[in-house]
Amino acid sequence: MAAEQRTLGLILVGLTLIAAVSFTAWFLTNFERRPQEVAVGATAAARRNPFLAAERFLARLGIPVESRAGRDLLRRPPATTDTLVVNGLGSLNPQHQTILRTWLQGGGRLLVEATQPWDHDGGPDDLVGGFGIGLEEAETATDGDPEQTLALVRWGDARTPLKVGFDPDWSLRVADPAAAAVLVQADGHTRLVKQAVGAGELIVTSDNQFFTNGRIGRHDHALFFAQLARPAPGGKVWLLYDSSVPWLGALLWAAAPGALGAGAVLVLTWVWFLGARLGPLTPAPDRRRRDLIEHLDAAAAFLWRHGRASHLVAATQRQVQGAWQRRCPALRHLGPGEQAAAIAKGSLQPAGRVATALHTQAPDVPGLIDQTRLLKALWQGTRPPGAGTAGRRPARPPRPPVP
Secondary structure (H helix, E strand, O other), X not given: OHHHHHHHHHHHHHHHHHHHHHHHHHXXXXXXXXXXXOOOOOOHHHHHOOOHHHHHHHHHOOOOEEEEEXXXXXXXXXXXXXXXXXXXXXXXXXXXXXXXXXXXXXXXXXXXXXXXXXXXXXXXXXXXXXXXXXXXXXXXXXOOOOOOEEEEEOOOOOOOOEEEEEOOOXXXXXXXXXXXXXXXXXXXXXXXXXXXXXXXXXXXXXXXXXXXXXXXXXXXXHHHHHHHHOOOOOOOEEEEEEOOOOOHHXXXXXXXXXXHHHHHHHHHHHHHHHHOOOOOOOOOOOOOOOOHHHHHHHHHHHHHHOOOOHHHHHHHHHHHHHHHHHHOHHHHHOOHHHHHHHHHHHHOOOHHHHHXXXXXXXXXXXXXXXXXXXXXXXXXXXXXXXXXXXXXXXXOOOOOOOO
C-alpha cells in the first residue's frame, strides 16, 4: 500500500512539472517583453520654466547657461560678454532702461520678444519701442498653417537654410530700417531684427515660441536658438523666464525675513494667549426667573445652619415695634418691658409671650415658628379693621392703654 501511494505521488509531481514547463513555454512563445513610453505630462520644473529644454540643449552643447526668475538681472545685468534672453520684457522705468542701455553699449547681447504694439515714438516704459521697434498684426494666408508661418533662415556657414516657425498673427515693424538689420522674414513680414547698440546687440523677435519647451523640438528651432543666443568667448547665456514683479509677501521676505519671522511668532503667541485660560470654565448663568419663596427658604435655612438665626426675626421685631410706636407715639419713651406690656394690652396677648417674641430668639424650630406667628399677629393688630379694601377708608383703631 505504501509503495502504491509513493508511485501515485511521483506521478502527480511529474504531471505538475510537465504542466508548469508547458505553460512557461507557451507564455514565452506568445508574449515578449518590450519597453513602452507612458506620457506623464510636463514636470513642475518644465511648467515653471518655459526655457528648461533650451537650457538643457545649450548645456549639452557645452555653452555655459543658467535660468533665472525675477528682475534682478534687469536691475544688475551680467557681464558684457554674456547674452541675456528675456521672456516677456514688459514695462521698465527710465532708471532700469538706462541700466540696460549702458550694458548694451558696453558689449552685452539682449534677446527679447516684442510685447507692445508699434508706436513711432515708443512708450515711456517700452525699452524695445524706444529703439523704434514694435509689434503689428500680420495678414495670414488663408491656405497656410494656422499655428505657424515657416521661414528659411541662412545663418552662418550652414549649407542648408534652417527652418523656423513663427506665430503667423504677429510681425515686427521698424521705424528706421537703416538702423536695424532684418534677419528673418516669413510670408512677407519681418519676424526677427538685430540692431547694434554701441558695442552690443539688441535682437528682437515677433514671438519666442520657437525656443520654448513645446516647440524647440520642431524643425530647426534648437539649432537656430543656439546660434542666435551664443555668447562671446568666455561669456554665458542667461535665460530670464519670468521677469514679472513678485507679490508683496515675496518682496518682504527677501528684504526682511527676520522681521517677518518674528512677527509670525508674535501673532501665534497672541492667538495662543487669547485661547489660554488659567482656571476652570465658569458655567453660563441660568437666566430663568426663580421663585422668591424658594430663595427666602434657602437663605433662612443657611442662616439657621450657621447659627445666625437672630437675623431671621430681627427685622420683623423692628418692624412690629415701629408699627406700634407709630400707632401710639408714647411707646417710644418706654423701656422694653413697659413697651411689651403696653403692646400686650393693646393686642390682647399674654404679656410674657409678647416680651419673648419682641426681645428674644427662639432656641428651636417649633419655637421659631410660634414666635413668627405671634409677631405676625402683633403686626396685624396695628392695622385697622378692613384695611386694604378698595374704595373704603379704614377707621383709626383705638390706642392701647399706656401704663
